[in-house]
Amino acid sequence: MSSTPIEAVIFDMDGIIIDTEPAWQQAEVAVMNQFGVPINLVDAEVTTGLRIDAVVNYWYQRHPWPNYDNQHVAQQIIDKVVAFIETEGEPMRGVVEALKLCQQKQLKIGLATSSSSDLIEAVMRKLGIKNYFMAIESAENLQYGKPHPEVYLNCANALGISPANCLAIEDSFNGLIAARAASMQTVAIPAAELAQQSRWQIGHHQLEHLGLLTEVLG
Numbered sequence: 001m002s003s004t005p006i007e008a009v010i011f012d013m014d015g016i017i018i019d020t021e022p023a024w025q026q027a028e029v030a031v032m033n034q035f036g037v038p039i040n041l042v043d044a045e046v047t048t049g050l051r052i053d054a055v056v057n058y059w060y061q062r063h064p065w066p067n068y069d070n071q072h073v074a075q076q077i078i079d080k081v082v083a084f085i086e087t088e089g090e091p092m093r094g095v096v097e098a099l100k101l102c103q104q105k106q107l108k109i110g111l112a113t114s115s116s117s118d119l120i121e122a123v124m125r126k127l128g129i130k131n132y133f134m135a136i137e138s139a140e141n142l143q144y145g146k147p148h149p150e151v152y153l154n155c156a157n158a159l160g161i162s163p164a165n166c167l168a169i170e171d172s173f174n175g176l177i178a179a180r181a182a183s184m185q186t187v188a189i190p191a192a193e194l195a196q197q198s199r200w201q202i203g204h205h206q207l208e209h210l211g212l213l214t215e216v217l218g
Contacts, residue, residue, distance in 0.1 A: 006185060006217065007165040009102045010155050012049075013113035015171035016189060016210070018123050019090050020081060021048060027080035028055060031073060037063040045194075049172025051114040051145030052077060082122045089126040094211025099132040101213055110135040112155040112168070114145045114175075135159045147174040149182035156182070167216065176203050187216055 015021040025044035032039050037059045047055040052074040060068055102109050111133050113120060117140060124130035135158035139145035142154075156163045168179035169187045179186045180202060188203035189210065200206050205216050 004164050004185070006107065006167045008108035008110060008156065008159045008161040009098075009167045009169065009217075010110040010112050010152060010159075010179075010184070011098075012168070012170045012172070012175050013111055013115055013120065013123060015048070015191065016092060016169055017095055017111070017129070018085065018127065019092050020085060020123075021171070021191065023081050023084035023088075024048070024077075027077045027084070030080065031076045032059050032063075035065040035073065037065070039063075049114065049146050049170075049174030051139050052116065054145055078116055078119060082119060085119070085122045085126050089123065091127050091129075093209040094213065095127070096129070098210040098213045099129060101217060103132070105217055107217075108134050108159045108161055110137065110155040110159050110166075112137050112139075112151045114139045114151070116140045146172075147177035147181065149178045152179055152182035152184060156184070169210070169213075170203070173199055176200070187213070 011017055014024060025041050028044045029039055029041055047058055053070050056070050056073045099109065109132050115138060117138055120136060120138060135155050137151050137155040137158060139151040142150050144150060152168060153163060156166050163183045166184045167187060168184040169189060170176045170179055171189050171191065176186060176188055186203040187205045187207055188200045189207050190200055
């Protein structure tokens with residue numbers, strides 16, 4: 001781990017703040033199947049952490065369908081996930097404790113997500129945690145989403161903290177690549193069924209859940 005002091009903690013949203021990854025995968029499969037793309041939930045794991053337009057394009061490149069309209073298909077998936085958040089959305093384990101820990105340590109708190117603004121708003125409303133965040137950045141309108149580092153660099157800039165002094169918390173490999181490319185310190189909190197994979201070793205730390213963040217922040 002770098003000896004560079006941590007001055008800010010930047011959270012990913014889906015799979016870190018709120019348990020939406022299963023909803024994303026279910027929505028992705030349901031909508032893609034409607035367009036004749038023969039994928040299942042296991043297939044959908046490949047696109048975890050990608051921006052929604054990149055997800056739709058990923059499957060279109062492999063199983064093209066007629067009258068391709070990326071935005072229309074992406075919005076169908078987003079609408080299903082928003083509906084899930086509003087009815088069933090639950091915080092991930094340790095979220096509030098982690099946010100309070102960052103506050104106690106006087107660290108700046110940011111959010112860097114591939115998700116769209118309507119999803120961010122739905123999550124903030126459902127969990128009532130918007131006031132914790134000093135900067136909320138989405139890759140929605142950037143040229144590239146994760147694994148490109150731009151959304152993380154934008155968040156660090158909005159917080160007024162050097163990327164090297166930021167700790168990024170991610171559940172997806174694409175997100176972890178983005179945070180490392182931004183020269184940030186990193187914590188990986190992958191889904192339990194993926195936690196034994198060796199690829200998470202590119203992160204500086206790996207935790208089981210956010211409630212254990214004190215092991216990193218002290």
